[in-house]
Amino acid sequence: MCATCGCSDPTGAVLVNAHAHDHGHTHDHAHDRAHGHDHAHDHDLGHTHDRDHLRSQTLRQIDGFDARTVTLERAVLAKNDELAERNRRRLAERGIVAFNLVSSPGSGKTTLLERTIRDLGGEIPLTVIEGDQATENDSARIRAAGGRALQVNTGTGCHLEAEIVGRALDALRPADRSIVLIENVGNLVCPALFDLGERAKVAILSVTEGDDKPAKYPHMFAAADLFLINKIDLLPYVAFDVDRCIAHARDVRPGIAVIALSATTGENVGAWYDWLRASRAAALA
Numbered sequence: 001m002c003a004t005c006g007c008s009d010p011t012g013a014v015l016v017n018a019h020a021h022d023h024g025h026t027h028d029h030a031h032d033r034a035h036g037h038d039h040a041h042d043h044d045l046g047h048t049h050d051r052d053h054l055r056s057q058t059l060r061q062i063d064g065f066d067a068r069t070v071t072l073e074r075a076v077l078a079k080n081d082e083l084a085e086r087n088r089r090r091l092a093e094r095g096i097v098a099f100n101l102v103s104s105p106g107s108g109k110t111t112l113l114e115r116t117i118r119d120l121g122g123e124i125p126l127t128v129i130e131g132d133q134a135t136e137n138d139s140a141r142i143r144a145a146g147g148r149a150l151q152v153n154t155g156t157g158c159h160l161e162a163e164i165v166g167r168a169l170d171a172l173r174p175a176d177r178s179i180v181l182i183e184n185v186g187n188l189v190c191p192a193l194f195d196l197g198e199r200a201k202v203a204i205l206s207v208t209e210g211d212d213k214p215a216k217y218p219h220m221f222a223a224a225d226l227f228l229i230n231k232i233d234l235l236p237y238v239a240f241d242v243d244r245c246i247a248h249a250r251d252v253r254p255g256i257a258v259i260a261l262s263a264t265t266g267e268n269v270g271a272w273y274d275w276l277r278a279s280r281a282a283a284l285a
Contacts, residue, residue, distance in 0.1 A: 013164045077194075083161075084195035086162075087196065095176050098179070098181075098196070100182045100196050101201075102202070114141055124178065127181070128183060129152060129169075130149055131160045131182070133153065134155070148172065152164055160196060165196045184196075200279060201224040201225060203224035204227075205228070207231045207240040211242070221249045222253045226256070227258045228272065229260040232267060
């Protein structure tokens with residue numbers, strides 16, 4: 001069990017269609033568990049101190065925890081951070097930049113990735129790691145849009161961890177100087193605590209979910225460097241105050257960058273692409 005959130009251990013996840021061969025068939029593989037890791041955000045977007053503060057706050061809010069629980073959680077997170085830093089170093093050595101997309105289910109992450117691949121894939125090599133509890137639906141959509149994707153099925157696990165992302169990178173072998181987009185399992189809670197080796201977390205919220213979500217799920221938005229408000233084409237039909245939502249987000253993460261867009265219609269997606277370009281350029285500088 002995951003000592004942090006109580007879900008089944010996602011490091012037992014299955015990499016689906018890890019090896020696609022030129023002769024036309026694909027093998028499914030359940031890989032053995034990997035090794036161990038450490039954490040030091042060298043990049044400008046990192047905020048390790050804030051994340052550690054949030055972890056401590058989370059622990060204090062857990063009813064009835066004891067010293068053994070706290071010690072075990074710290075050990076789990078320390079191992080994950082070590083492995084995340086290993087992922088980060090190996091990506092940096094090849095000029096690869098990774099972004100961790102986090103949201104609740106149905107926010108439009110996959111639709112945004114489909115459009116991003118179609119619009120930006122000819123300019124920058126893009127690879128996608130798809131995290132879900134089950135099915136290959138999302139990775140199939142990414143491949144249909146022209147992207148390279150690997151599905152990670154976590155079973156009852158509610159988030160990705162650095163170990164399984166490292167194994168996915170082994171299987172995918174993304175191109176040098178490319179971007180890796182990690183679509184995390186739909187969940188506004190647990191993924192906030194787990195560094196995967198990304199340059200930044202990107203929190204996505206659709207206008208159908210309510211403008212108070214950053215206040216209700218502060219750890220996720222405090223851990224993010226970019227906040228995307230999606231499905232703005234639906235604003236005339238829902239009670240959602242964009243300014244209030246942004247204010248809630250900046251209460252927990254002052255200065256967070258915010259982009260309001262529609263992945264479906266394409267409205268303002270250019271701002272998202274500009275952010276990706278600028279973040280990649282900063283990482284490669």
